[in-house]
Amino acid sequence: MNAKPDRHLLVVDDDDRIRNLLKEFLTRAGFRVTVAPHGEAAGRLMQTLDFDLLVLDVMMPGEDGFAFTRRVRSQAGEAGRTPILMLTAKGEGGDRIEGLTAGADDYLPKPFEPQELLLRIEAILRRAGPRDTGPQVLTMGRCAFDSGRGELTRDGAPIRLTEAEVELLRTLARAANAPVDRWELARDTADASGRAVDVQVTRLRRKIEDDPKNPRYLQTVRGVGYRLAPD
The missing domain is CATH 3.40.50.2300 (Response regulator)
Known part of the structure; x- marks a missing residue:
């Protein structure tokens, strides 16, 4: 399929x-x-x-x-x-x-x-028929993520992402403002428990958030998973 x-x-x-x-x-x-x-x-x-x-x-x-x-x-x-x-x-x-x-x-x-x-x-x-996939570029404060290209920038300067981080951001971007289950996010990782996803989220917060310990854009949804809340 x-x-x-x-x-x-x-x-x-x-x-x-x-x-x-x-x-x-x-x-x-x-x-x-x-x-x-x-x-x-x-x-x-x-x-x-x-x-x-x-x-x-x-x-x-x-x-x-x-x-x-x-x-x-x-x-x-x-x-x-x-x-x-x-x-x-x-x-x-x-x-x-x-x-x-x-x-x-x-x-x-x-x-x-x-x-x-x-x-x-x-x-x-x-x-x-095909669905409207919404905007390709999401802004998060000083950062912008181009889902089509898989590119993250901060103040226009590129930020290096691993392949796993790109796919995680793409999945969250497709469901922008809605919670995504940790199990779903972990589906394509080697660690189905979700721990690898938690590590990737922590790293992404350091790249996106002004205060990674109090995230504004990459939010934890207790009992579910994570949510991307762009501007």
């Missing part, structure tokens, strides 16, 4: 085990993944974050997947057009029709093969 890490998925499922398995599997496939246990939490996330696709379980307590899909489709702007892939333990045609009528883009009955899930996600994203 050629998943791109700037593609941000929201997985909504009330089953903790399935939700965590999907997050791990899709993250390893190259996506940014955020999870929510029910529609209410997913709705709050959509108020502050942009997603390229929702992977949505139908059977959830409270607001089910059909109702949540209708709520999403009732929103104005890009949020209301977010592609939706529905998951359900039921294979009846009536559920499929109801999901598609509510506004889902595709429908996958459980149990399913992980590879089929990836293929369906990729197909939906291809149909949706």
Whole structure:
């Protein structure tokens, strides 16, 4: 698969085990993944974050997947057009029709093969077309980071970055102002525990921050990971 890490998925499922398995599997496939246990939490996330696709379980307590899909489709702007892939333990045609009528883009009955899930996600994203990746250059006080070139400057002078630091900054820049999970940041490092990421963040703070011990731009999000907060 050629998943791109700037593609941000929201997985909504009330089953903790399935939700965590999907997050791990899709993250390893190259996506940014955020999870929510029910529609209410997913709705709050959509108020502050942009997603390229929702992977949505139908059977959830409270607001089910059909109702949540209708709520999403009732929103104005890009949020209301977010592609939706529905998951359900039921294979009846009536559920499929109801999901598609509510506004889902595709429908996958459980149990399913992980590879089929990836293929369906990729197909939906291809149909949706390329996303707006936002500004290529982010400013952080006296520093600027050109994500396309992988270059960091301070007062116009280049600052040397390791390859790992460039990739870390790029990942954080793609999710600017939103927290990124430490596990996701550590995915491509040799140390999956996240300690290597912590070391890289400490080094980057020395290069970017006026006061590295009280960071303004490269922030720690307790219990989650890190966030880049450019000007």
